[in-house]
Amino acid sequence: MKSEKKAVVVIGAGPAGLAAAVALKKLGVEDLVVLEREDAPGGILRQCIHDGFGLTRFGESLSGPEYAGRFVDEAAKLGVDFRTGASVIGLDAGRRVTVATREGLVTYEAEAVILAMGCRERTRGALAIPGSRPSGVYTAGVAQAYMNLHNRMVGRRAVILGSGDIGMIMARRLTLEGAAVEGVYEILPHASGLPRNVAQCLDDFGIPLRLSHTVVDLRGSSRLESVTVARVDENLIPIPGTGREIPCDTLILSVGLIPENELSLQAGVALHPRTRGPLVDEFFRTSVEGIFAAGNVLQVHDLVDFVSLEAENLARAVARHLAGSLPAGGGIEVRAGEGVGYVLPARVGGKEDFTLSLRARRPDRDVALRISHGERIIKTIKFRRVLPAEMLRVQVRAADLAPSAAGSESRRPEPLEVSLTC
Numbered sequence: 548m549k550s551e552k553k554a555v556v557v558i559g560a561g562p563a564g565l566a567a568a569v570a571l572k573k574l575g576v577e578d579l580v581v582l583e584r585e586d587a588p589g590g591i592l593r594q595c596i597h598d599g600f601g602l603t604r605f606g607e608s609l610s611g612p613e614y615a616g617r618f619v620d621e622a623a624k625l626g627v628d629f630r631t632g633a634s635v636i637g638l639d640a641g642r643r644v645t646v647a648t649r650e651g652l653v654t655y656e657a658e659a660v661i662l663a664m665g666c667r668e669r670t671r672g673a674l675a676i677p678g679s680r681p682s683g684v685y686t687a688g689v690a691q692a693y694m695n696l697h698n699r700m701v702g703r704r705a706v707i708l709g710s711g712d713i714g715m716i717m718a719r720r721l722t723l724e725g726a727a728v729e730g731v732y733e734i735l736p737h738a739s740g741l742p743r744n745v746a747q748c749l750d751d752f753g754i755p756l757r758l759s760h761t762v763v764d765l766r767g768s769s770r771l772e773s774v775t776v777a778r779v780d781e782n783l784i785p786i787p788g789t790g791r792e793i794p795c796d797t798l799i800l801s802v803g804l805i806p807e808n809e810l811s812l813q814a815g816v817a818l819h820p821r822t823r824g825p826l827v828d829e830f831f832r833t834s835v836e837g838i839f840a841a842g843n844v845l846q847v848h849d850l851v852d853f854v855s856l857e858a859e860n861l862a863r864a865v866a867r868h869l870a871g872s873l874p875a876g877g878g879i880e881v882r883a884g885e886g887v888g889y890v891l892p893a894r895v896g897g898k899e900d901f902t903l904s905l906r907a908r909r910p911d912r913d914v915a916l917r918i919s920h921g922e923r924i925i926k927t928i929k930f931r932r933v934l935p936a937e938m939l940r941v942q943v944r945a946a947d948l949a950p951s952a953a954g955s956e957s958r959r960p961e962p963l964e965v966s967l968t969c
């Protein structure tokens with residue numbers, strides 16, 4: 548087996564891996580390789596032919612391939628070493644990376660590894676939908692890949708389960724390609740994707756969004772023939788007698804994304820109980836020395852612009868790690884308080900300014916985001932509206948942390964708590 552030493556190995560050439568590699572090159576880190584299992588870089592953006600990417604970063608609305616293309620071009624100019632068709636199949640705590648390539652297995656021994664593997668979709672198995680197992684049931688991303696990358700129509704009459712962004716985007720895509728989309732059925736009492744997608748993908752095309760509904764049965768032997776949808780109660784349990792059978796040949800599932808964890812787990816990286824991605828500090832360090840994470844493998848992002856930004860911040864930390872100038876690991880725990888689904892990083896040192904990313908637990912109006920450290924409230928921001936679909940990002944200045952709560956040799960530092968309350 549061929550073995551090589553590298554300063555940095557980046558796993559995944561989606562927006563996170565691309566932005567990290569470009570930023571590292573600009574910071575003078577030359578000895579790096581980006582490993583991508585697909586035949587081309589770009590990640591999930593390659594199949595996202597709709598526009599809406601890059602509004603924050605470039606101030607214009609780009610398609611997914613256009614957005615990724617800007618980073619791919621820059622990476623090419625800087626001479627970033629990409630290995631495509633290279634699936635990473637092993638990672639250990641000593642940063643030994645095992646890769647399956649067409650030429651055989653290759654291993655890299657890296658000073659730093661960047662996890663940028665993105666996320667995967669929840670499938671029918673994860674939901675345990677009863678009924679037969681005909682063809683015609685797709686996750687939204689798979690249907691999108693068939694239609695946008697392989698020019699294959701997935702069906703003629705569709706029902707969408709789940710109002711995640713990809714499901715709503717596929718409702719519009721199927722309609723534009725001449726399919727009938729009967730409706731989008733969401734188990735929660737609110738849409739789980741962005742309001743702009745509800746407006747632009749459903750309302751503009753007259754596609755109904757049915758909240759507090761789920762699919763309770765599938766019929767069909769070879770191909771799907773119908774699904775039964777039912778209303779759910781406040782505990783998300785189907786209400787008997789509310790079932791309605793809908794003839795269709797396609798069911799699209801858009802019911803959540805989970806960070807791609809196989810390699811993180813192999814390396815012994817500790818995972819966050821809510822995000823299911825790695826637990827990191829403000830320098831994107833995981834619990835394993837020299838392994839860093841950013842992008843959807845860390846937390847599922849709604850906007851790619853912030854994926855790129857996060858990966859660039861990670862690159863600065865990795866460059867400092869290589870130079871031996873990164874401060875020791877953080878001792879202040881960061882906790883999600885009332886109204887907050889999760890908050891990252893999970894731990895900070897408190898010596899340098901940092902950014903918190905968080906999501907609201909439920910939709911709410913006129914709320915105050917409060918960050919408290921020990922007894923002191925160190926920041927309050929008012930929001931007219933918060934939605935779980937929209938990630939919130941807040942800058943925290945190290946100077947604002949309560950000195951008395953920051954801990955000392957003998958005392959454990961008090962946690963930082965973030966809450967969203969009316």
Ligand SMILES: Cc1cc2nc3c(=O)[nH]c(=O)nc-3n(C[C@H](O)[C@H](O)[C@H](O)COP(=O)(O)OP(=O)(O)OC[C@H]3O[C@@H](n4cnc5c(N)ncnc54)[C@H](O)[C@@H]3O)c2cc1C
Nearest residue numbers: 559561562563583584590591635664665713842843850851
């Ligand atoms: C359908 C869809 C629509 C979206 N629409 C929008 C939008 O309109 N606007 C917007 O701003 N954002 C949108 N997003 C979000 C945005 O695309 C993502 O946040 C972004 O792509 C995440 O980047 P990433 O690099 O973390 O992951 P990805 O793009 O998923 O890239 C991960 C890469 O890692 C590779 N990989 C994984 N495992 C391995 C392995 N073991 N070995 C080698 N390579 C590996 C994968 O092949 C992939 O190329 C959308 C996302 C989806 C899924």
